[in-house]
Amino acid sequence: MVKPDICTSLICHPPQEYCKECSHAIFFGEGEDKKGKIWKWEFRSYGGPLFLRKDGEPLVNQPTEDDHPAWEPFEKWFKKHNQPIQATPNPTACTGEADKQVG
Numbered sequence: 287m288v289k290p291d292i293c294t295s296l297i298c299h300p301p302q303e304y305c306k307e308c309s310h311a312i313f314f315g316e317g318e319d320k321k322g323k324i325w326k327w328e329f330r331s332y333g334g335p336l337f338l339r340k341d342g343e344p345l346v347n348q349p350t351e352d353d354h355p356a357w358e359p360f361e362k363w364f365k366k367h368n369q370p371i372q373a374t375p376n377p378t379a380c381t382g383e384a385d386k387q388v389g
Contacts, residue, residue, distance in 0.1 A: 313367065317359025325356045327363075335360050 290311035315335075316326040326342075327335040337345045337356055349356040 315363040315367070317363050319355040319359055321355065323355065325359050327360055
């Protein structure tokens, strides 16, 4: 996965490399369906996508049907962004060891 837009971990601090197993990573994405409607979402690896309104708040009725038009742009985004990170792995990120190495 690419680096997250936000990481809420109390252990991983910038400039640490993102570890793909981190459940605190939050990604934001958007895409256009076949009819030209823009769909926006927040994605967390442990919960999947949360589709958002234009103002960034969650949709009251989340798409649940497999053929809902929101899924196609999400799946395209996910396929593109779910690639290995091109960075040097940091074995201490998310372990707490990184904090011990700082100052």
